[in-house]
Amino acid sequence: MESTASDYNYTYDDNNEKPVEPCSSDGENLLGAQLSTIYYFMFLFSLFGNGLVLVIIHRFEKLTTVTNILLLNLVVSSLMFMSSLPFVGVYKQLSYWIFGEVMCKIVGSVYYLGLYSSVLFLTLLTFDRHLAVVYSLRASQVRNQRYALLSCAVVWLVSGLACIPKMILHKTFSTLIDNKMFCQEHPGNTMSIDDKLRASGFYLQLFLFLLFPLIVIVYCYVRIAITVISSKIVTRFKTVRLIFVIVLLFFICWTPFNIVELIHDDDDDDNPSCDEKKKRGYAREVTHDIAYIYFCISPIFYTFVGKKFQSYFRQLLVKRFPGLKKHISVSQVSRTNMSTKSTQKSIELS
Template sequence: MESSTTLDYDYSSYSEEASRLVSPCNRDPDNKLGARLSIIYYFMFVLSLFGNGLVLLIIQRFERLTTVTNILLLNLVLSSLIFMSSLPFLGVYMQLSDWIFGKVMCKLVGSVYYLGFYSSVLFLTLLTFDRHLAVVYSLGAPRVRSRGYAVISCGVVWLVSGLASVRPMLLQTTYYHHVDERTYCDEYPGEVPDIDVVKLRTSGFYLQLFLFLIFPLAVIVYCYARIAVTVASSQLAAKFKTLRLIFVIVVLFFACWTPFNVIMLMHDEAVTCEEGQRLGYALQITRNLAYVYFCISPVFYTFVGKKFQNYFRQLVVQRYPGLKRYVSVSQHSRTNVSTKSTPNEL
């Protein structure tokens, strides 16, 4: 799905042209698979609201937004919620194979989708880089990891994500297909007045490839490799547990994020109908893997740490006092929060 801003010309005049330009290739089989899998979108939406809401509650109750980690986590949670808010609409669209929400919602949902999608990738990368600074350069990191550094970094991420969304924002709209009598919310298949569609699509391909695939993977692999070396060379008793956690984080990111990007880039360049159908099946499956990762990533990045686990136990005990004798809770002062991270808190 692509997103778009409102343009000053009427796409309805192009509907017959769109009907001729859309490939007659039968994509019903992989679209039906996508429709069945899209039921998961509603569960991911609810899970994301619950998990990310819990992270926000813990930050509000026990932490302060003066630390670098908390500022980055807050922005990651917000980007995840922005992205997940589009999934119920996409689920309905995929199940009906017909856009029923109108042109304005098509543009709005598409904009939200890409802004959340792009910013989530970059905030995950930024969070990994910051964790690398805190562990590998633990002595000098506090001078660099200031609140100003966090605010500026988050501002850059939102700016880059917004600019990266300009291309789909210019190309997407609703159009009526006369052959199957359905309304589509997608990238317009014809020419758009005053816009070089070929250049926009080419730039979008390379932007997706380098900025949102190769760059994040390179940063995450490098940072976690440095963290692993630092932890392994330390005398920490829990270093092997930490190394296993690092391995799991990297493997999950690769397993969920890379296949979707690779298949999506290949799918956009498919030449024959048969090739498009095969890649369509793979795209439906890998897309859901990527969505699941973005759904759980804020929770995963927080609750693997002992501090957040303890905060969660405190919330449970406060809500259900009868469980106090069964749940081990250590008290932490809200004012004793540090910007440093130790390997045990990864």
């Protein structure tokens, strides 16, 4: 979970720890407070959008298909992550933690578990789409319910294990002057075990949640683009353009977040000046919000680029508001397997 720095010395639960040299972060706290409204908006928008995805899957599709199982888990991980944002928003507005030590651990755990699992489920969805398009015939034998459930179980297990260092380091502490409580990783000098946990979290985030997803997503979409271009499909150019947008959005939103986060985690090795810390604090606020917006819309984006979901959404609108029938064309789509059995249907994204 994002930290809200203070310009005071800190006290710790362990009396052997040394306080951090004071460095005012009023500017960073002010920016965080100003941007905190975005967190409430993202929470409400994600709740509505992902809820709509769940309604459409339940209403029109089978919950036992591969794509739907993966989408369902992506929606759950997105909602899990977004559920922590109202607490983070209040934290940023006040610049101190008011929910107690237990909620600090719970919110921090939910925050990282939702964030990490969202990245891996997006990667898994991309890989599954790659299988359905590039290996459409052979993949039908592998892409079954057992494969989907096992893949989701692995993602949740890996995400949970990756959260352990963050969960342990995340704790409450207070300032010496006004006794305000904060909820974040302990800043400054730490015990050797904390150093090892921080280092492990550093490399996990670098390799497992940045480099690995980027490599897999870029590779899969390059293969999909090649397959689409080589096929005789009228909409292939629109599809390739959409693929490019998906990869570009993921890269733009997720890479700066990780770079700034990794630089921040490596502060102790760099021994940055106070001014440098302030600049990094501003960068964290902006890049975090950009990444959060992406994960807020990603399940909706991945779902509603498909023609079937667009048709289902129009049907829901017309049924709820009959007056719109004159303005919205609705084509009936049968309740079928979302897992595509032909290359043409698989790559018909736009």
